[in-house]
Amino acid sequence: MNFVSLAGLYIHIPFCRKACNYCNFHFSTQVKYLEPMVDAICQDIEQNHSYLSSQPLNTIYFGGGSPSLLPQNLLGRIIDSINRHFNTDNIIEITLEANPEDIHKENLFAWKSMGIQRLSLGIQSLQDSELLWMNRSHTASQSKKALSLAQSSGFFQLSLDLIYGSEKKTMPQWQSELKWILDTGISHLSCYALTIEEKTVFGNWVNQKKMQPLSDDHAAQQFNHLCNWAIQNNWDHYEISNLCKEGKRAIHNSHYWQGKMYLGIGPAAHSFNGNSRRWNVANNMAYIKQITQKLPAWEEEILSEKDIFNEYLLTQLRLLDGADLGELEKLHPGYLVSKQNTIDKLIQKQTLYIHNNRLAIQPTARFLSDAITIEMMID
Incomplete structure (x- = not known):
């Protein structure tokens, strides 16, 4: 794979005001630990920036959790630490995930002054009854006002x-x-199918028979409508869950799908440099303790040729453009011959197609992408 010289930085802010009923991301509602967490995040940046081999950054992404709940001074400290330890001359996108209830003039002014120019707003629904059911902290009206x-x-x-x-x-x-x-x-626009995960409120409700399992048909129908909506309105449905107007693709998230290098800072954050993958400990207090003591707060896996190939296939088949056949053959010589029967079968079933020397999932089959990708992976 061709790893370019610019990299992405992800900062995980593991705090929320309350737990959404569907969420299985790593977070805590114990916001009293915000300051020691930010101290640890700044130390993590100092201790582990070399994972990217001094590559300049071109994107920074603050995710969570709810990074928009960070007080302005703490967010500023993280940005100062990034500027001290990375080459940020080539930054073209800094994104902050924000909840509607955190959108007010003071925050917006402060974020802009820090260099944040892109917001990802977690609206999730315009139905107040659904927002209440999901245990979100805002209403549809608040979402509209926040956007405006x-x-x-x-x-x-x-x-x-x-x-x-x-x-x-x-x-x-x-x-x-x-x-x-x-x-x-x-x-x-980012659109995600609701899933029921273990150790979430919804997961417990399903196990206790308080809630019916989700209908795949219902989700598939709404996904298919999304696909048709994108075509009818000239939106680029460039990744299964992401759509945009022409030329407005998310640059940072595209790092993940294009196999580019990125460093994850904060508890439960992941990193990738082309040769290895790291994941930080998913426990706030353990993370703070290990970083403070200058101990590794991460585990690491050196990727085999099979891992690299399957990673490439997994990410590329999520994209509208699909996977380059030449790159597949380069990463695993003989792959196309060994998988020819599977490819022919999936093409006949109208779930795969080949165009411009790229293998892609048919738009009508993208909701089944996980199952299709598994069939295409190497053992």
């Missing part, structure tokens, strides 16, 4: 998150939400 305020404050790079496939969202409601997207003037 961000736009009027000069944030023109905005992405919205929506969730589809829940029992609380009808097809007419989903259609209405997507119509509203067109009215907002935003240029990027």
